[in-house]
Amino acid sequence: MSEDLRETPGRKSSYKVSLPEGDSSPWAALGKRLLAAMLILVGTVLLVYFDRHGYNDTADGTVSFTDAIYYTTVTLSTTGYGDIAPMTDQARMINAFVVTPARIAFLVLLIGTTLEVLASQGRDAIRIARWRRKMGHHVIVVGYGTKGRSAVKTLLSNGLQKESIVIVDTGTTALADAHEDGLAVVTGDATRKEVLLRAGVREADQVIITTNRDDSNVLSTLTARQANPKAWIIAAVREQENATLMKQSGADSVITSSDAVGRLLGLTSLSPTLGSVMEDLLSYGQGLEVAERDLLVSEVGMQPQSLPDQVISVVRDEKVYNYFDPVVTRLARGDRLIVVRSARELPWAPRPGTHNEDFANDDD
Structure with a gap:
C-alpha cells in the first residue's frame, strides 16, 4: 500500500481532488448506451434480411445478408445512398414505423454517448464544488x-x-x-x-x-x-x-x-494470555474494547470502581486521572470516562448512555 509520501526533487507539486463514483458510474452508463446501439443495429439488420424480398438492389436486384448490413448502416446513419430501397407496401410500412424510430433512437444514443463523455469533467467539477461547500x-x-x-x-x-x-x-x-x-x-x-x-x-x-x-x-x-x-x-x-x-x-x-508492536510482542512472549487480551482490546467489534463515554446523571457522586463499566481513567478539565487517583474519588458533572467494556451490547451488560439516559454535562 502507498504509505510512503515522498517528494521528488525538482518536480513541481501536483495534486488532484477525486470523489468516489456513485452507484451508477458514467462509464457503466456509456457501456449500456453502446450495447443498446448495437442491439438496434443487429435487430434492424435481421428485420431487413427477413423481409429482403420487399427490397430492390439496383446492382443485382436481390438483397443478401451483406446487403442487409450495408442498408442498415447507411439508413441508421441517415446517409441513404438510395441504391437499395423498399419496394413493397409491407417493406415501406416497416421502414416508416420500425426502421425510422430505430434510426431516431440510434442517433439519440450516439448524441447521448458523446455528451456523456464531454460532460464527465464538468460533472466531476460540479460534484467537487458541492463537496467543498459541505465540507x-x-x-x-x-x-x-x-x-x-x-x-x-x-x-x-x-x-x-x-x-x-x-x-x-x-x-x-x-x-x-x-x-x-x-x-x-x-x-x-x-x-x-x-x-x-x-x-x-x-x-x-x-x-x-x-x-x-x-x-x-x-x-x-x-x-x-x-x-x-x-x-x-x-x-x-x-x-x-x-x-x-x-x-x-x-x-x-x-x-x-x-x-x-514491540511491547505487544514482549507481553505475548512473557504471557500469551496477556498478549491475547491486549490484542483483543486493540481490535474493534469483538470481545473487549476500550472506549470513552460521557458520565450519566445517575452516576454523579459515585466512585469510579462502583460503575457497571470497568473504569480505568477519568477525564476532568482536560486532564486524565487514573481511576484510583484521589482527585476523582467521586465523579462530578462534566467528567468523561475511559472504560473497558464488551464490544457489543449484551442483555447482561447494557451500554450506559444508549437507552435515552441523561448525560451529566456541565451545561445541564
Missing part, C-alpha cells in the same frame, strides 16, 4: 496504507460518516482503495501546504498522519499545524526517538508504532 468539521487521514485504513475503519465503526473523511495520498493504489471504500481523495504530497488546503485542513477538526516515514510525518505535521492551529493532530512515528520531535512539530498525540 467542514471533517477528519483528514494522510496516508491510506495499513495504518490509515485501520484508523478509518475504527472511525467508521464508531459512527463517523464516510462523507466526513478525506484521504490524502500520492499513490494510485491508495486512490483506488479509498474510492472502493467510498472515500474522497486528494492525490498529492501532504508536506505541501496547497495539498492540505485542497483537503480542507483549515476547516478540519482532526488530522491523522499515518505515513511510513518519520521525516514525512514531521513535515506534514508542521504544515497542518501552520494551516490550522486549532486542529487535533494525531501522528504515527516508527521510532520512539522521533516522538519528541513530532510533539514539537505540533502533534497533539503521537503513537509510536514500532514500540507499540
Whole structure:
C-alpha cells in the first residue's frame, strides 16, 4: 500500500481532488448506451434480411445478408445512398414505423454517448464544488496504507460518516482503495501546504498522519499545524526517538508504532494470555474494547470502581486521572470516562448512555 509520501526533487507539486463514483458510474452508463446501439443495429439488420424480398438492389436486384448490413448502416446513419430501397407496401410500412424510430433512437444514443463523455469533467467539477461547500468539521487521514485504513475503519465503526473523511495520498493504489471504500481523495504530497488546503485542513477538526516515514510525518505535521492551529493532530512515528520531535512539530498525540508492536510482542512472549487480551482490546467489534463515554446523571457522586463499566481513567478539565487517583474519588458533572467494556451490547451488560439516559454535562 502507498504509505510512503515522498517528494521528488525538482518536480513541481501536483495534486488532484477525486470523489468516489456513485452507484451508477458514467462509464457503466456509456457501456449500456453502446450495447443498446448495437442491439438496434443487429435487430434492424435481421428485420431487413427477413423481409429482403420487399427490397430492390439496383446492382443485382436481390438483397443478401451483406446487403442487409450495408442498408442498415447507411439508413441508421441517415446517409441513404438510395441504391437499395423498399419496394413493397409491407417493406415501406416497416421502414416508416420500425426502421425510422430505430434510426431516431440510434442517433439519440450516439448524441447521448458523446455528451456523456464531454460532460464527465464538468460533472466531476460540479460534484467537487458541492463537496467543498459541505465540507467542514471533517477528519483528514494522510496516508491510506495499513495504518490509515485501520484508523478509518475504527472511525467508521464508531459512527463517523464516510462523507466526513478525506484521504490524502500520492499513490494510485491508495486512490483506488479509498474510492472502493467510498472515500474522497486528494492525490498529492501532504508536506505541501496547497495539498492540505485542497483537503480542507483549515476547516478540519482532526488530522491523522499515518505515513511510513518519520521525516514525512514531521513535515506534514508542521504544515497542518501552520494551516490550522486549532486542529487535533494525531501522528504515527516508527521510532520512539522521533516522538519528541513530532510533539514539537505540533502533534497533539503521537503513537509510536514500532514500540507499540514491540511491547505487544514482549507481553505475548512473557504471557500469551496477556498478549491475547491486549490484542483483543486493540481490535474493534469483538470481545473487549476500550472506549470513552460521557458520565450519566445517575452516576454523579459515585466512585469510579462502583460503575457497571470497568473504569480505568477519568477525564476532568482536560486532564486524565487514573481511576484510583484521589482527585476523582467521586465523579462530578462534566467528567468523561475511559472504560473497558464488551464490544457489543449484551442483555447482561447494557451500554450506559444508549437507552435515552441523561448525560451529566456541565451545561445541564
